[in-house]
Each structure stands twice: as C-alpha cells, then as structure tokens.
Amino acid sequence: MNGSPSRRAIPAVEKILQALAPTSLPRPLVVEVVRQELRRIRAAASVPDSPALVRQINHELALLQRSRLQPLINGSGIILHTNFGRAPLGAAAVRALTEIGSAYNNLEYDLGSGSRGPRAAYLERSLALLSGAESATVVNNCAAALVLIVRHFTRKKTEVIISRGELVQIGGGFRIGEIVEASGARLREVGATNKTTLEDYLRAIGPETALILRVHQSNFFMSGFAHAPPNDEIAKLARGRRTPFVVDLGSGALVATEKFGLAEHEPTPAETLKRGADLVCFSGDKLCGGPQAGIIAGKSRLVAALKRAPLFRALRCDKLIFAALEATVDAHLRKDWAEIPALDLLQTPVAALRTRAEALVRQLAPLNLRIVETKAEIGGGTLPRSVLRSIALEISSENFSPNEIATRLRQATPVVIGYIVKGRFRLDLRTIFPRQDALLAQALRACLTNSSP
C-alpha cells in the first residue's frame, strides 16, 4: 500500500494489461478481471502502487486459471471421490467421446428405415440385460431418476412410504426425504431409525399410497439392534396392494462386490429386481464406473411410462453421456475390467502397488520418502465398511511442514492431492494410475527440492 494517492493515480486498463504476466486465459476474461480489480480499488480508501496492483491481478488470474476443470493425481486413496469427479473413464469410453462428439451421429435416427429413431436404443437394451430387467433407461443422475419416479407415481395419490432408517443424506446436502418432498410427494415415514417391520409398512399402506420406496443406506451402516424386512416381503405386500415398489440402490454395483475381494455385499440391480422390486435406480458414475448418469431398470410398462412423462425430456442425457456409458456397459458385459478404471483400481494387488512405491523411492532417493501400509476406501457413499489394503508414500521434509507439502502439491502441474494422517503427508498409490508415476515423481522433485515458496 502506498498511502492514498489521488484517484488519478489509478492506472489505465491498457497499461495494466501490458504489465501482466503471460496467461493462456481468453483476453475478455483477463480484461474483466483487471476492470473488477480497478473498480475495487476505486471504492477503497487507498490505492496500491502499480507493481503491487499488477502482482495482485496476476494472482487473481492464476486463481481463475486454477479453477478451470483440470486433471489431477488423486493420492487420497478414495476410489470414487465426488470432489474428484467420481469414476474415471476407460480408454474405450474416452475414444467413444471423441468419435461421437466430433462428428454427426445417429443419436435419434434409425439407420434401418432412414427416419427418426429412438434415443439410446442400444444402451437401454444392454443396460436391461446387465440389470436383469425387462427394460431400462437413462437420465442425468440418480437424483434425477428419483425425482422422475416420485413425480410420476404421485400424480394421483400423494404418499411415498419410506422407512425412517432409510432417510439418508448423501454427500453435500442431498437428503432423500427432501428430494421426495421437493418432487411434490408426501413422505409417510414408517418404523424407527434402527427397526422397521413388515407390519409397519402394512399399517401405513392405504388409499393415498403412491409408492413404497426403499433407499440403500449407501454411506453408513447399522449394527446391533437393527432390522428391516427383506425386499421380497415388501414386494409381496406392494403387489397385493397394487402399489409400485421402487429401490434406490445408489451406487449400483453391477458385479457382486465380493468378487473383487471386498468384505461387503452391495445389492445388485439384478438381485433386487429378482426379489420383486418393480424398478431400481442407480448412479452411472459410482460402482458402475461410467459417466454421471442415473439408470432406471425394471418393469417394461413402468419404464415406458417414465419415458413418456413430460419431465423425462428435461432430465435426458447428452450424446456424450450415451457414448461413454455404452462403452462402459459393453466392458461390463465382457467383464473387461481394464476398461472400467474404478473396478480395475479396486483390484490392483498390494504387491504391485509396493513395487511401484519402491521404484518411486529409488528414483527420488534424496527425498525423504517412506513406504507405509494403508487402507484405501471405495468412497462415493458406497461400501462404508470395505477398506482395501493399500500402499502409500509418506513424505517428510526438513524445509516444509505437512501442510506446506500439501499446498505446494496442490499448486503443482499436474495437481497432486494427498492427505495428512498423524501429522504426516501421504500419497496412496491405489488411486494413482501407473501411467502417472513419472509425472508424480517430477512434481514431487520440483515441489520438495525448490525451497522458495
């Protein structure tokens, strides 16, 4: 700060633009940042000197640049991290994005008849097969699927029956109960937090019942004095009262998770439908391992009705989502896990992680790295009890505190994210792709050997 020079001392936009550090941001955005900063100092009591002003604007531009979507190296050990974009896509899905995105395509065109055709016909058919369903369709995300379902079934009757043990909050402020109410339905809560019986459902069901909704607890679990009736019993009750029974599965594991060596069993769409649910919905970007999407599977009649609902049009997906999801679903049908990175990372043997850690430690010899055994998580609100044995690099430095290491690595290119446990900075290798190891080594070397901040 430079005391309070007169208003005239505020430099012109053009002069500042010439003094700024080179940036790849589009010029109109740069100009806007400069103008905004000038407006701010005009309103302030004192005007900084020119170099300070330029430094400040350079800083703002760097922050703006860093707020752009960019890839990062995820050393958190959390495979499906909502903050980091959940499931990374496989190579075939990425190829499909490029091919479909960069050319015209048959999104709504029937190549047989040469006239308008249905959207996502292939995808709906393969998703139905994978889900053991008569029929399936896709919307924006699982929350959208839930809104569509609740809105559709509560047109005439208004009540949605749900167990108090299933009024889940998923991630940042997303509450199942609020979603249902925002869809215009009335919640009819049954049972207690830890115990709901079939009689509770039986007592609640009545002329105003539009739907029985079951929500997979996803991100938490109950143990001890807890009970909920199995799906087939609820399904039988619902069928007797001609009431649709819908299960929100959330993560939607299409493969039985024990097959990947996990301790917990995540209910699959196929087994849930087999036990009598009329419809299930689940996310495309959790254990399904594809792009953000909400998949609805079940009875043909109900899926068809949902597709005719006016709201469906507002929730439909873009061609790019279809392209990436088609490739992901193909990989599921072929059990080609290498094409579904989320499932591939889940299965990496600890020995392979250790070998990579040892190579990194050798490569970065002068740095203070230690190999530690850790536990990685699935994340994304799925399988809260499943921990995966994993390997992390623990990094310490004479020059930097763990917090400073974390900050410096967040500012690296590419960005590297780790975590601090018991005052030590760690990078879990389970969620770092082997192809990123060289870049990671580079970033570590640059951040930890250069002591100037």
Ligand SMILES: *Cc1c(COP(=O)(O)O)cnc(C)c1O
């Ligand atoms: C994650 C989750 C959702 C929300 O899914 P999105 O695809 O993120 O909209 C809904 N229900 C359950 C049970 C979930 O676990």
